[in-house]
Amino acid sequence: MQHPVVIIGAGPIGLAAAANAAERGMGFVVLEAGPRAAAAVGEWSHVRLFSSWSELVDPAARRLLDASGTWTAPDDAAYPTGGEWRDGYLQPLADLLAGTTGGQVRYDSRVVGVARAGRDLLVDSGRESDPFAIHVETSQGRERLLGSAVVDASGTWTRPNPLGADGYPALGETENANRITYGIPDFADQTIAARYAGKHVAVAGKGASAQGVLVGLAKLAKTDAGTGTQVSWLLRRPSVGDAFGGGDNDQLEQRGKLGQDAKAAATSGIVTNLTQFRTASVTAQADGRLSITSLDGQSVSGVDEVIVVTGFRPDFGFLSEVRLDLDPALGAARVLADQIHPDHHSCGDVAPHGHRELTQPEQGLFLVGMKSYGRAPSFLAMTGYEQVRSVVAALDGDLVAADRVDLVLPDTGVCNGAGAFDDPDALADLGVASGGCCGPAAVEPQLVTLGASAGPASAAGGSCG
Known part of the structure; x- marks a missing residue:
C-alpha cells in the first residue's frame, strides 16, 4: 500500500500543500502541533496583513472550497487580520480537507523526529526506496508514522530571534x-x-x-x-x-x-x-x-x-536524522539562498520557484514556506503557494506542471510582518504628515535626548535618519 505524503504544519502553506494533494487524489496526513488549524497565526490574530485576500487564498484551496458549497468567499480586495485569515479561510479549509478521501488533519500532533524507516543518518543503503518514519508526540504518547514523502511547512514562529547580538540571548535577557x-x-x-x-x-x-x-x-x-x-x-x-x-x-x-x-x-x-x-x-x-x-x-x-x-529562525532539531543541504548563513535551502538574502533582495525580485530549488539530498523531503527561507524575512504567502503547487505536482510525477511557473510577484518593499492601517x-x-517612503520626511528628523520628556505634541521630531 502506498504511504501518504506527510505534511508538517497546518498553517497556510501546509494546508495549501494538502489542498494540492487532495486535488490530485493523493493520500496525505497533516500533522499540527497546536489544537486547531493555523495555531501560530492565532497567536498574532490581532495583526492585519498587508496582503489582500486575493493574495492569501491558495488557488487549489479556493477551488476545493468553492466546490464544497459551504464556504463564503471573502472580499478579494479586503485586508484581513490574522484571526480573520484563520477563521474565514484556514480553519474551514482544514475542516474540508479532514473529510477528504485519503486525507487526514491531525491536531495536538507534534513532530519530534523524521528519518528513513530503519535507517539513521549514516546508512546509505536503501535510503531512496524506503519510506520515511515520522515520530510524533500526542496526548496519548509517542507514535511512529510512515510516509512516502515529507513536506515540512512547520515555519519559524516558535523560535524568535533573541535580543542578544551574538545570536544567543543577551546577558540578563532570560532573567528579565x-x-x-x-x-x-x-x-x-x-x-x-x-x-x-x-x-x-x-x-x-x-x-x-x-x-x-x-x-x-x-x-x-x-x-x-x-x-x-x-x-x-x-x-x-x-x-x-x-x-x-x-x-x-x-x-x-x-x-x-x-x-x-x-x-x-x-x-x-x-x-x-x-x-x-x-x-x-x-x-x-x-x-x-x-x-x-x-x-x-x-x-x-x-x-x-x-x-x-x-525575526525568527527555523527548528532543524527534528530533522537531525535526514540529509539536508542548507545555506550556512541563512539556514535556507541552499539553491534558494542567493535569491532571498535580506541584504540584497526584497520579495519582489525573488523568482517564483518550486521543487527543483527546494529538493533536499534526502529524496522526497522538501522544506517549504517560511522554513525554506531559513532566517531570511522576505516571504509572501503566495510564494509558498507556488512552492507547494510545484512540489506536490513533482511528488505526483507530473513534472510538466511542477516546472511550470504560475506566479507573478509584486515588486519592491520589505515583506516580513504585517500592516497597521x-x-x-x-x-x-x-501632527505628522505621512509621505512616501522614498521621499524626504515631512518633518526634518532631530535627535531627542534620551530620558527627556517628549510627548506627542513635542516640537522635536524623533530621529529617523
Missing part, C-alpha cells in the same frame, strides 16, 4: 523575560495597552513587524494614559536607510502604507534612534526598570518594557 515581549503586542487590548502606555519602551528590529510596533506605540501615545510614552528604537544597522520600504512604489499597497505610517511615527517626537546598537546585556536597575547596553558601550537606561521584533488618519493626529 517578564519585561520582554517577542512579536507585535495587541495595543487595542486595554490590558496590554496599559502595559506600555506612558512608559519608556525599547523596540529592537527594523522590519515590517518593528514598523507595526512603532505605529502602535505612536497611536498609544495619543491617549491620556499614553502621555509621556517614550520609544528607544534599537537598530543594528548604521542608519535607518531604507527600513521603511518602497512606499508609493510598492505594488502591495498596504505594505507601502505601513512604511509611510512607520516613518511618520518615527518623526512624531516619541522615538529616539540608537543605531549600530548590538545588545550585549540587559540589567535590572535598583528601581526595577532596565538598562540595556550594546557591545560598543552605548546604553539605554530607565526602560520599562522591551519589544523584540528581530485600521485607522488611516490616526497618525495625522500626531
Whole structure:
C-alpha cells in the first residue's frame, strides 16, 4: 500500500500543500502541533496583513472550497487580520480537507523526529526506496508514522530571534523575560495597552513587524494614559536607510502604507534612534526598570518594557536524522539562498520557484514556506503557494506542471510582518504628515535626548535618519 505524503504544519502553506494533494487524489496526513488549524497565526490574530485576500487564498484551496458549497468567499480586495485569515479561510479549509478521501488533519500532533524507516543518518543503503518514519508526540504518547514523502511547512514562529547580538540571548535577557515581549503586542487590548502606555519602551528590529510596533506605540501615545510614552528604537544597522520600504512604489499597497505610517511615527517626537546598537546585556536597575547596553558601550537606561521584533529562525532539531543541504548563513535551502538574502533582495525580485530549488539530498523531503527561507524575512504567502503547487505536482510525477511557473510577484518593499492601517488618519493626529517612503520626511528628523520628556505634541521630531 502506498504511504501518504506527510505534511508538517497546518498553517497556510501546509494546508495549501494538502489542498494540492487532495486535488490530485493523493493520500496525505497533516500533522499540527497546536489544537486547531493555523495555531501560530492565532497567536498574532490581532495583526492585519498587508496582503489582500486575493493574495492569501491558495488557488487549489479556493477551488476545493468553492466546490464544497459551504464556504463564503471573502472580499478579494479586503485586508484581513490574522484571526480573520484563520477563521474565514484556514480553519474551514482544514475542516474540508479532514473529510477528504485519503486525507487526514491531525491536531495536538507534534513532530519530534523524521528519518528513513530503519535507517539513521549514516546508512546509505536503501535510503531512496524506503519510506520515511515520522515520530510524533500526542496526548496519548509517542507514535511512529510512515510516509512516502515529507513536506515540512512547520515555519519559524516558535523560535524568535533573541535580543542578544551574538545570536544567543543577551546577558540578563532570560532573567528579565517578564519585561520582554517577542512579536507585535495587541495595543487595542486595554490590558496590554496599559502595559506600555506612558512608559519608556525599547523596540529592537527594523522590519515590517518593528514598523507595526512603532505605529502602535505612536497611536498609544495619543491617549491620556499614553502621555509621556517614550520609544528607544534599537537598530543594528548604521542608519535607518531604507527600513521603511518602497512606499508609493510598492505594488502591495498596504505594505507601502505601513512604511509611510512607520516613518511618520518615527518623526512624531516619541522615538529616539540608537543605531549600530548590538545588545550585549540587559540589567535590572535598583528601581526595577532596565538598562540595556550594546557591545560598543552605548546604553539605554530607565526602560520599562522591551519589544523584540528581530525575526525568527527555523527548528532543524527534528530533522537531525535526514540529509539536508542548507545555506550556512541563512539556514535556507541552499539553491534558494542567493535569491532571498535580506541584504540584497526584497520579495519582489525573488523568482517564483518550486521543487527543483527546494529538493533536499534526502529524496522526497522538501522544506517549504517560511522554513525554506531559513532566517531570511522576505516571504509572501503566495510564494509558498507556488512552492507547494510545484512540489506536490513533482511528488505526483507530473513534472510538466511542477516546472511550470504560475506566479507573478509584486515588486519592491520589505515583506516580513504585517500592516497597521485600521485607522488611516490616526497618525495625522500626531501632527505628522505621512509621505512616501522614498521621499524626504515631512518633518526634518532631530535627535531627542534620551530620558527627556517628549510627548506627542513635542516640537522635536524623533530621529529617523
